[in-house]
Amino acid sequence: MATVTLDQLCKRYERSTDLAVDHVSLAVAHGEFMVLLGPSGCGKSTTLRMIAGLEAISSGELAIDGRVVNEVPSKDRDIAMVFQSYALYPHMTVRDNLGFGLRRRGIDKTEITRRVQDVAATLGLGVLLDRKPYALSGGQRQRVALGRAIVRDPKVFLFDEPLSNLDASLRVSTRGELIKLHRRLGATMIYVTHDQVEAMTMGSRICIMDKGRVVQIGAPLEVYRRPANLFVAGFLGNPPMNLMPARLEGDRLVIGAARLALPPELARDAASAPGLVFGVRPEDLAVGEPGDDAIATEVTAVEPLGAETIALLRIDGSEAEMTARLGRDATVSVADRLHLRPDLAKARLFDAASGNALG
Numbered sequence: 001m002a003t004v005t006l007d008q009l010c011k012r013y014e015r016s017t018d019l020a021v022d023h024v025s026l027a028v029a030h031g032e033f034m035v036l037l038g039p040s041g042c043g044k045s046t047t048l049r050m051i052a053g054l055e056a057i058s059s060g061e062l063a064i065d066g067r068v069v070n071e072v073p074s075k076d077r078d079i080a081m082v083f084q085s086y087a088l089y090p091h092m093t094v095r096d097n098l099g100f101g102l103r104r105r106g107i108d109k110t111e112i113t114r115r116v117q118d119v120a121a122t123l124g125l126g127v128l129l130d131r132k133p134y135a136l137s138g139g140q141r142q143r144v145a146l147g148r149a150i151v152r153d154p155k156v157f158l159f160d161e162p163l164s165n166l167d168a169s170l171r172v173s174t175r176g177e178l179i180k181l182h183r184r185l186g187a188t189m190i191y192v193t194h195d196q197v198e199a200m201t202m203g204s205r206i207c208i209m210d211k212g213r214v215v216q217i218g219a220p221l222e223v224y225r226r227p228a229n230l231f232v233a234g235f236l237g238n239p240p241m242n243l244m245p246a247r248l249e250g251d252r253l254v255i256g257a258a259r260l261a262l263p264p265e266l267a268r269d270a271a272s273a274p275g276l277v278f279g280v281r282p283e284d285l286a287v288g289e290p291g292d293d294a295i296a297t298e299v300t301a302v303e304p305l306g307a308e309t310i311a312l313l314r315i316d317g318s319e320a321e322m323t324a325r326l327g328r329d330a331t332v333s334v335a336d337r338l339h340l341r342p343d344l345a346k347a348r349l350f351d352a353a354s355g356n357a358l359g
């Protein structure tokens, strides 16, 4: 187990003008489950591959356990990596696939047998040890790939979207397995995904990336509740945070026809920004009576999802749309009028020019 520290890490691919990874700094603590989350192309895999030693570092420093490893070859970094496309050896049984890395390291035969048995039991592969990969399901193959990493007992585990080839239910169960595994091994893990549910449920902390840069690092709920800027607010959450153009009039925040009385601290922060965006999560809107403190809307679509009902709404006096998460028993129909009171204690205000959160 180990710490992993990235200090101003950059990657510029040959013949490319932009940095694929742009001054990324990140300190992963011993035993932490760090998730790198962001849209396609934001530099997650490149970052992970630099940590693994599969990609040269253009500039900056990478340290494992306090030792700079920029120039240390991948095989000497004591890291195991699991990819989305697990390459198992097709001609070898599960048992031999699991033990292969250990045999190559010259580890004693009985020790290999013990470790392989152990890992197979953990991952429920015991009855599959004599099968070859072609006779396994996708989920079983992915578990063998995980097992191959675990059996090595590395200092650091790196995962690059290891669940994305699995079907929905296997993904959920394998996700659970990984969480348990992390708890049991107490190992340092860095996990790349663009799936925010995986990020929220697995991460000790989430590092959100955009265009090669780190945008925000924090515990899942902290990042969810207090997005640092408009990018994070719009990226996290399904449906995402409602973001509406707003302006300040005295101590009132004007959104369409609504005039919300802002708490003094928020009003003070807002006064300094020339343009404002008001952010409120769909679940922080309560249906009520018309009034200055309610946003008047018309329902444009209703999505009854069983556990909840999502209403899509057009805001009176503006072109802006918003979504509200209503109870499962909500009885709303298209063209209904809804008056929604945002919970201002949970709302966020952003500077429209910089996109950064205020306060």
Ligand SMILES: Nc1ncnc2c1ncn2[C@@H]1O[C@H](COP(=O)(O)OP(=O)(O)OP(=O)(O)O)[C@@H](O)[C@H]1O
Pocket: 013, 014, 016, 020, 038, 039, 040, 041, 042, 043, 044, 045, 046, 047, 194
């Ligand atoms: N070998 C390469 N040569 C040149 N450019 C590359 C190479 N690999 C990746 N890139 C570019 O670097 C940027 C970051 O790519 P990267 O694979 O790290 O993104 P990612 O966040 O993992 O995306 P995804 O979610 O799609 O896997 C992208 O713009 C990509 O096109």
Ligand SMILES: [Mg+2]
Pocket: 044, 045, 046, 160
């Ligand atoms: Mg990737």
